[in-house]
Amino acid sequence: MRHVLRAALLSFTCFAATAGFAADAALIEKGRKLFADAKLSSTGAACVNCHPNNGHTDNKTYVGLNAVKDGTPDGRSTPTLWGAGRRSVYAWAGTAPALEGNIRAIIVNRMKGAEPTPETLAALAAYVRSLAPPKTGNIDDDGVPAKKAPAAVKRGFALFTGKGGCGACHVPGSFDKAEPEDVGTGAKFKVPALWAVSQTAPYFHDGRTESLEDAAKAMWAVSTKKAGTASDPTDKEIADLLAYLNSL
Ligand code: HEC
Numbered sequence: 001m002r003h004v005l006r007a008a009l010l011s012f013t014c015f016a017a018t019a020g021f022a023a024d025a026a027l028i029e030k031g032r033k034l035f036a037d038a039k040l041s042s043t044g045a046a047c048v049n050c051h052p053n054n055g056h057t058d059n060k061t062y063v064g065l066n067a068v069k070d071g072t073p074d075g076r077s078t079p080t081l082w083g084a085g086r087r088s089v090y091a092w093a094g095t096a097p098a099l100e101g102n103i104r105a106i107i108v109n110r111m112k113g114a115e116p117t118p119e120t121l122a123a124l125a126a127y128v129r130s131l132a133p134p135k136t137g138n139i140d141d142d143g144v145p146a147k148k149a150p151a152a153v154k155r156g157f158a159l160f161t162g163k164g165g166c167g168a169c170h171v172p173g174s175f176d177k178a179e180p181e182d183v184g185t186g187a188k189f190k191v192p193a194l195w196a197v198s199q200t201a202p203y204f205h206d207g208r209t210e211s212l213e214d215a216a217k218a219m220w221a222v223s224t225k226k227a228g229t230a231s232d233p234t235d236k237e238i239a240d241l242l243a244y245l246n247s248l
């Protein structure tokens with residue numbers, strides 16, 4: 001048995017090397033180290049301070065490097081980087097089309113660090129792209145509930161793409177879109193991706209909402225008003241929508 005496993009492992013290693021996986025793995029590993037390297041900043045801050053737990057979020061809101069009260073108007077809540085490789089656009093302002101450019105801006109502007117080399121940016125971007133959101137098993141990669149998902153999750157998906165109108169902006173699959181939107185704050189912000197959204201509170205660019213239920217209710221009001229079908233969701237509709245969101 002051990003023999004067979006060893007042989008399988010050996011042939012996988014050969015395959016990985018020929019397919020270029022080894023080179024990718026080395027770049028990702030370099031990025032992982034840089035992610036924890038306080039020397040990228042002039043203030044002792046490392047990426048991992050705000051994106052702990054393999055690039056997740058520390059669930060805080062910042063102005064520069066200072067944590068502020070959630071909901072502070074110029075505060076920005078830390079997004080999870082799980083699944084960031086699939087996003088259509090970066091930064092809450094929705095202005096950074098590429099991951100490398102966004103990371104450069106964070107190092108230079110937020111962390112007050114020296115101009116990073118292209119190699120540093122490539123390694124950090126490769127690491128960030130390697131961070132997949134954990135799977136709940138209820139949702140396929142295209143955002144559609146798996147066959148075995150509970151009925152409430154399936155009803156929630158029907159509301160998400162139907163009556164709730166969420167899918168017009170949070171397009172299933174990436175759950176975002178490239179164009180920023182004004183959802184009633186008087187300014188346009190990035191449509192955030194929703195993978196692992198149950199673990200990313202506080203919600204919205206300024207972290208103004210603590211619970212996913214309140215965020216979903218606020219979005220329902222905006223969404224149905226925009227669609228000209230303004231309505232309050234029933235308790236059952238909100239429960240179903242949350243069953244879906246909690247499965248992402
Ligand atoms: C002081 C806390 C802090 C540090 C340190 C930090 N980040 Fe962030 N990160 C944030 C916040 C807050 C945002 C949202 C900022 C915005 O969009 O205006 C963010 C956004 C991002 C985004 C954009 C995600 C998206 O979907 O828009 C990426 C990528 C990112 N950070 C990677 C990094 C990397 C790589 C480092 C280290 C070089 C780093 N961060 C250091 C707090 C931090």
Ligand code: HEC
Nearest residue numbers: 164165166169181189190191192203204205215219220223
């Ligand atoms: C018109 C486009 C649009 C529609 C429709 C829409 N959203 Fe959003 N959604 C956004 C934008 C833009 C934000 C960020 C707003 C901000 O940060 O102030 C957002 C933020 C969110 C957040 C917070 C995520 C986070 O990481 O902070 C959740 C949850 C959410 N939406 C769920 C929904 C649900 C559920 C629906 C349907 C009931 C919906 N959205 C409909 C554009 C939309």
